[in-house]
Amino acid sequence: MTAQFRNILLISAASVALVSACGRDEESSAVNTSSTATQEANSEQAKPDAGQTAKINQWFEAQFEADVARSPMTQTFLGRKTNYDKWDNVTEEFEQESFELQMAALKEMRETFSLESLDPSAQLSYRLFEYEAEQEQRNQPFDDHWYVFSNFRGPHSSAPAFLINQHRVDDVEEAEAYIARLEGMKEYLAQNQKNAEAQFERGIYPPKWAYAKMIETSRNIISGAPYDDSEKPSTLFADFNKKIDGLDIEDEQKQALKSRAEQAMINSVKPAYEALIDMFQTQAAQVNNDDGAWKLPDGEAYYANRLEVMTTTNMTAKEVHDLGLSEIDRIHGEMNEIKEQVGFDGTLQEFFVYMREDPDGKFTYPNTEQGRADYLAKATEIIDVMRGRLDELFYTKPKADLVVKKVEPFREKSAGKAFYQRPAPDGSRPGIYYANLYNTANMPIYQMEALAYHEGIPGHHMQLAIMQELENVPSFRRFGGFTAYTEGWGLYSEYIPKEMGFYDDPYSDFGRLAMELWRAARLVVDTGIHDKKWTREEAINYLMENTPNPEGDVVMAIERYIAMPGQATAYKIGMNKILELRRRAEAALGDDFDVRAFHDVVLKDGALPLAILEEQVDAWIAASTAN
Template identity: 35%
Template sequence: MKKLFLTGLVAATLATACNQNKSTESAAGNGGAHGKADDLPTLFANYWEVQSRLDPMSATSQGDNRFNHLLPNDQTRAFRDTLRTVYQDYLNRINQFDREKLSENDKVSYDIFKYEMQERLAGLQLNTWMLPVNQFWGLPLTLGQYGSGEGTQPFKTVQDYDNWLGRVRGFTVWADSAIGNMRRGMQAGVVLPRALVVKMIPQMEELVVSDAAKSLFYGPINRFPKDFSVADRKRLSSAYQEAILTQLVPSYKKLGDFLKNEYLPKARASSGISAVPGGEQIYKYYVHNWTTTDKTPAEIHQTGLAEVARIRGEMEKVKAEVGFQGDLKAFFASLNSNPKLYPYKTPKEVLDAFHTIQAKIDPNLKKMFGRTPKTPFEIRQTEAFRAASASAEYNQGSPDGSRPGIFYIPIVDATKFNITSGMESLFLHEAIPGHHYQISLQQENQDLPKFRRFAWYGAMGEGWALYSETLGKELGLYTDPYQRMGALGDEMLRAVRLVVDTGLHSKNMTREQAIAYVMENQAMSEAEATSAIERYMAIPGQALSYKIGALKIQELRRRYEKQLGSKFSLSSFHDELLKDGVMPLAVLEKKMDDWAARQ
């Protein structure tokens, strides 16, 4: 899963953004009713400038370091009103262009931009602002990744260190506002499930320390660049100690105490978002937003049931191949209890195993991709403070290559890391050629406007990553039946998600029923199944994007193989698919059909 940073901005910068917005009004709209095509890049550039000011933490992750001292307070009504004004303004502007007069690439940009503005405006109509954080996503977790000194926030110069102190000040304001919004949610009945709140409390408590030097946020002080003067080191050490003990620790303590004492008693017993006021509408929006299709929850549920049945058939074949006597459920249990499938003793051994997978696929990648990223790539263990509730994930590198793309593996206990957990398929998905290839190639493409270079559509992005898992055999993996079973388990997970996500949020399926369904269909421990289901409870609809997107990419590949015959090149297909970045699936299909016609 690609790690997403959902952020906003403090009030002072809102004024700057609005002024910037007004100063560019003539840039795209004065070309008359149809707009001039050469004004389109200006429109996109102006929009991106405004968006970067409104979301400075995302700007940091994209290598734009101008706003590294700012931290969002996206918890105010004024902020949401500003977003609404900006998105409506830019929707009006894009509508002034005559699409038919644009170049092919500009038509794709036009379609994506219009879709994006409409989608963002629709999202602002929901009452999800009352749910600002969960155990999986949210600023309190993201802040730890930025401030550890090993993440996205740069700590190379004295100015970098001072910039971070600005973000710390912003967090205290954000935390108070978020608590206010959650209190509004308590009054309105828009609250998180109790099971999720229980997981959030220790996350906050983990960051409450009495000794600043033991804080995660002291990491940058432990890693001062060698060229820092003694005076700077002394000043910054003192400033960071003060910031940790007087701002960060009190804010995390306040959040933890609020969650435990006020919020938990009011949290809901239900599992799905449909249980809150407006929940049915919220879920419909999330399904559309994450799949970029008009498929209904009921349609997706049926697709999931069909895929689960198909993959179970493939699992039966592996079970027969290894000579296991008994049903699939017994086979799953044997995979979880067989000591031979738990070969690791240390986190380093787990990380080394992933490096071995990388080396194995490298020779075959060259046959399947004509275009590969320049961005460096690293494999790292997930930080301890969030490892217990984290999934493996990919954090994008910076476009200039100064920060690598990072594949994070949570390893709470290396001795419990099972090789049938789909290590090979996991690497293909999160790392290479999955998220690392797709995101890096997109960011590196200077021919795309920035709103496309740094875009994210889960259906295509996660769809590509899941499709990448199907390339394992062609890349020289899946030779071992247990790794193949792991890959089928990963595919089954994405099929099961279609059933349980729609079940939880539109069919009144309970958390316990969903956990049981997961365990019935794959080799997952109860703890793993619980963590998975609680993730889907926290972020409705996100889990649908993988399978819906992968099925579309597989459909397109089969279509062109049949249509083009000997003229079909898999390398060319992959290059064309990735070169223009992520986009809604309907836009992708039109683009790929045009490519096939040119072949």
């Protein structure tokens, strides 16, 4: 599977926001994004050739479809029902073959098409295809360094989430495909287990404390009927039964399908997870609690690679760390102003403790089912209000719907605070903003607005749904992603409502700043853990001292950063670049600046490395100034 389609799986599975677990470039490009253009500079300038442009766009679609054909799970994410009974092949041999196919495609593109013969849109597609392939070449030495299983993500949690959230059952054939996937889960998880065992032999494994969380998640999957005598159905059995009960078929046929699913769970799912648990226990007995990427083979080079991929820049760990410290100082200053505004008598750190401990009980919903329902209802209301004012910000708006859901119980202890899942391209599945309400104390009310704007509207749903709906753009651009761009837009989207008069409650505005502070602090703790050899506890203490977030939120975040080196640095770096470009446009255009036009420029080409985004905005400024 190429990097492009690994991106689709990761983003769609929404670890996030996850999603987004692969990204790319900022202030100075980490790679030469126009290397071929340099090669072409020695030849005569060629006018765009409509025939060549049409030909390469057809070629891009053929490459996209060839990649999709190798990934049944991507087909399902895209709303297709082909290979609906299969899992992906994740063997090392298959991955190596996918890499070689990607390199062959890059070679073919360079030999077949001249960059300067293409129209501007096709030129951009050419450069992005080249960019991703060259990035994958640089990733190749570290291809096995990204943990197969961790406390935060992995097939042990993503496989059941995939069946629950992606595998629709609209008829008997699709129910049988679900059963086939249950039967195939043993082999799919075994392939992943083999990869993890090979990683372990090479000295690549998460810290000791992470194993208990992986074991707990795995046990949750095989708890309940039909795995034990419990009257409560297991997570997957409950999902399958609900989907079967929704079919318009005879009760006898429903029962037959449920019986087959039950056997598949007992004979395939249960032994697969028992094998994983055995592996986790065996490995846990042999490892220590070293947390950072520095402990891995060539760990320093690996972390530098992750920073390049996630931020799409060539910023060093020191530069990222220093930027974080500077941003924290600035945001602390703005928070002090709000502290004074609300009349709190004490230091900023004492104000953090007050907000965190909530002695008056006004910053959190009750940790009850009603409290969770109230949170979801309020989050939906916030999004609906913003949806009604989008004309003030955008000319282009997404067609896809958006819903708010809580994270499923089986993975809520290990999942992130909130994340977004893309809609199906055919409209059969809406975009989903997931809120983790395992403990409502970790989801304070004063952060609700900023979180809803980030994950929903005008954040991830706005950007990702619009990207999928782009016309006359190759599919690999509509379904790919660059973390710094996507998460930078999400964080920028927390800022936009401030200009519109939202965050009128000073505590809610404090929450907006707390969210931005959180992303600035990530620059410090991520580099602290993976470059400066901070321990888990040192990183936790840093966030507790410098942010108002609840302790549970802090612990879960640090454990996420440990599992995904570099990913957390993309948000603030991406936001800073978008704000920098906006201020540049405002200064150049003055009264002629139209924020709606600016947002269209940022969103019209889909996700981009930050250096290429800068080129696009500068070209728009130049054209607007000339006109």
